Amino acid sequence: MRTLIKFVADIVAAILAWWLAYLFRFNFEIPALYLTSLRETLPWVVIIQVVSFSWFGLYREVWRYVSLHDLRSILYAVLTAATAVPLALFMLQILVGVPRSVLLLDPILLLFMMGSNRIAYRLWKEKRFFGKSPLQGNPVLVLGAGGAAVRLLKELSRSVEWRVVGLLDDDLTKRSKILDGVQVLGQITDLPILAEKLNVSHAIIAMPSATHRERRRALDACSAAGVKALTVPSYDDLISGKITVSQIRNVELDDLLGRNPVALDSEGLFGLLEGKTILVSGAGGSIGSELCRQITKFNPARLIFFELNEFALYNIEQEFHSKFPNMNMVFVIGDVKDQARLAQTFSQYKPAAVFHAAAYKHVPLMEQENAWQAVLNNVLGTWAIAQTSVKYEVEKFVLISTDKAVNPTNVMGASKRLAEMVCQALQYPFFSGLARGHGLVRENRKNTHFVIVRFGNVLGSAGSVIPKFREQIAMGGPVTVTHPEITRYFMSIPEAAQLVLQAGLMGGEKGDREIFVLDMGDPVKISDLARDLIRLSGLSEEDIKIVYSGLRSGEKLYEELLSDDESTLPTPHDKLRVAQACQVDEKWLAELLVWLNGHQVLNDEDVKKGLANFVPEYSAMNSN
16 A cells, blocks of 8 residues: 555656646746647656656655665666656657757656655654654763764654753764754763753763773763663674664663673684584573574584573573574483483584583582582583593583682682693593593594683673672662672673683694683772662662672682683783693592592582692682
């Protein structure tokens, strides 16, 4: 129906343009001879023009969203028709009675009428024909006056929720300029004054490519002005086409602690992952699930989700079946300590690469009552899946480790350091007697490259402080922080997963028992993190108090990425370095396996004594 209306509108425009061309030529008094010419030529002119319009696809356009591209198509269609009309009339031998000025006036009038129709319709649909009502929508200021801000203005012009009353930008050359009908009123530091003057309660930060320091400064201005800060999607999301600039959201911690996008060796990762079977252990966890999301971009032949938690596996199954219905996926419930289940899975699907993310990671929970379970899961589980990978000739085995493995003061960190050392030991076939005792085949061991990736906390991961702080803020506080000076390294979950993949690509080829250390940036005070979350919730420390509860058992005041006897070497990737760690020998590994397999249950004290024996840098005392 809409296409028919557009078709009729253009026919009417073609008729009017041809008729008006004659009227203008003869000062609105057309002689009888030329009036006959008008009637004889009109049907042919309209037919030719409509054919041209159809040829250039004018009836596939949506008038509500007419753009310069559509107007350019109209221009081409009209010019083509303007060339075809005299040729056709000449061939029909009816061109003689048509004044040459009519042939010039007609396309000009036609172009004007067709363009005006479409622009007027769009203005009417967007309720901008007479301007937006000054009372329509909540008044809002936009911080930034670049390309993203211009796109935001265009899209918000159709919104009934928001009414942009001004722009703020630190570029002095933009002062007083008008963008899409909205004036640049001043700098971002002027926000408190202008917010009060214009009765604004919200500000939108439209600087998707800005650094996190610039975004933090904009947020500070919003806090000083007492306005709610919103932001547009990130630059990466905008250029991916997944979302548009009008999808405004709350400012998140990632925006303030954000880092530059990770540059991935896509060609190399396609070589590592494309067309191959990939297994991810702990696939239902924060890092494991994000690894699976990132891996899907590189077209694996099959993706195996190995997870012990039934509910976590169910959730990830539902997500991936919905988002990737055509991908070959296998969802396996299994324990990484269960060698029979591992052997069944590996023999059936023969993965080419394994990303081992399954681990117990909560420091206080693993410190008391659960120490032996932490060791069994994190160390014996790593041994089981690693030696299974060796047996079934997995090409690349990547262990996800943690900065808590460096000079550990807790069971969790010490167990992850042991897991690192197990993988380092497996890189070289130096224990032939041990191979027979633990099911390893010496000839196969050389085919598996082991890579260890060590990094700190990730924002929003399960068990991190962020969800806890949000819950405490939602309940009205207080927010509990263990110590005023406690610091941690943070990165986003997607960045961590991307760098794990990059390290997996780069590592292990030389058999150097490498530990890749991710660039975590500067450490962040947890108390500052709590203050940021309070501010992002639209509250102040007067509304939500911060209470210091004291360091918990096994908790360090600060984390490290390298131990005292480690150094790093650069890699081709600026966010990855290689740690040169101490090595282990056959006797050490044999004793460790005897200890792991020699007890059903150990109490916490015995576990800590055993850890101190195998990890010399481990100290069970809190370190300030």
